Amino acid sequence: MPDKVFIFFFLLILSVTSARAEDGTGYMGSPNHKLLGLKRETLSHFRFYCHDILTGTNPTAIQIVPAVPQFNKTTWFGLVRMVDIPLTLEPELSSKLVGRGEGFYASGSQTELNLLVVMNFALTQGKYNGSTITMLGRNKVFSEVRELPVIGGSGVFRFARGYALARTHTFDPNTMEAVVEYNVVLSSTTAQNKNKNSKPKLVLIKLPTKPTIVLSSDIRS
Ligand SMILES: *[C@@H]1O[C@H](CO)[C@@H](O)[C@H](O)[C@H]1NC(C)=O
Numbered sequence: 001m002p003d004k005v006f007i008f009f010f011l012l013i014l015s016v017t018s019a020r021a022e023d024g025t026g027y028m029g030s031p032n033h034k035l036l037g038l039k040r041e042t043l044s045h046f047r048f049y050c051h052d053i054l055t056g057t058n059p060t061a062i063q064i065v066p067a068v069p070q071f072n073k074t075t076w077f078g079l080v081r082m083v084d085i086p087l088t089l090e091p092e093l094s095s096k097l098v099g100r101g102e103g104f105y106a107s108g109s110q111t112e113l114n115l116l117v118v119m120n121f122a123l124t125q126g127k128y129n130g131s132t133i134t135m136l137g138r139n140k141v142f143s144e145v146r147e148l149p150v151i152g153g154s155g156v157f158r159f160a161r162g163y164a165l166a167r168t169h170t171f172d173p174n175t176m177e178a179v180v181e182y183n184v185v186l187s188s189t190t191a192q193n194k195n196k197n198s199k200p201k202l203v204l205i206k207l208p209t210k211p212t213i214v215l216s217s218d219i220r221s
Pocket residue numbers: 066067068069070072
């Protein structure tokens with residue numbers, strides 16, 4: 001009997017970590033997908049429209065740092081604009097809201113008009129409600145199609161990586177209002193989300209002898 005218990009825990013350790021934490025680097029092994037409640041990678045494609053509104057009573061992009069003065073009339077180098085923009089299914093602002101884009105644009109070039117974009121797409125519909133996609137990249141605004149890397153995500157988008165293609169749908173030079181179409185393609189390791197309302201939690205796995213291994217990766221049970 002004790003042998004069986006021993007083998008059981010031995011297998012448990014093997015399935016949790018493929019290496020013991022003995023190399024002094026902090027590396028704890030390669031967690032098992034199933035134990036973390038993770039599926040293998042899946043590809044997803046999302047399309048939505050962002051509404052950049054600079055003027056009027058409800059602007060969605062607001063300047064928080066002015067440009068370095070000598071670049072005011074050229075590349076606006078130094079300008080930082082904080083954004084909280086609606087994401088809609090169709091180009092019309094009145095169409096269905098699927099989330100919000102929160103982040104900032106910073107004018108990052110002294111010689112052309114390029115933006116550093118840092119953006120979290122916080123989705124609100126269906127099984128994506130509460131999950132986020134993080135994009136960080138260079139937006140050369142006057143190019144027909146701009147590609148920005150997707151560097152991560154949360155919720156069903158854990159371990160996400162991919163890219164977003166941005167294309168200006170309409171631009172009004174008088175109001176500086178832009179509607180931008182985003183096609184986001186990402187690969188993620190979707191969490192098996194059996195109970196949508198459960199909070200992410202720590203996994204504690206007790207070993208027969210000390211110490212207790214704490215897998216800091218939160219899962220949904
Ligand atoms: C550039 O912008 C700054 C801040 O908005 C302003 O103080 C400055 O007068 C502007 N310079 C020019 C040349 O427009």
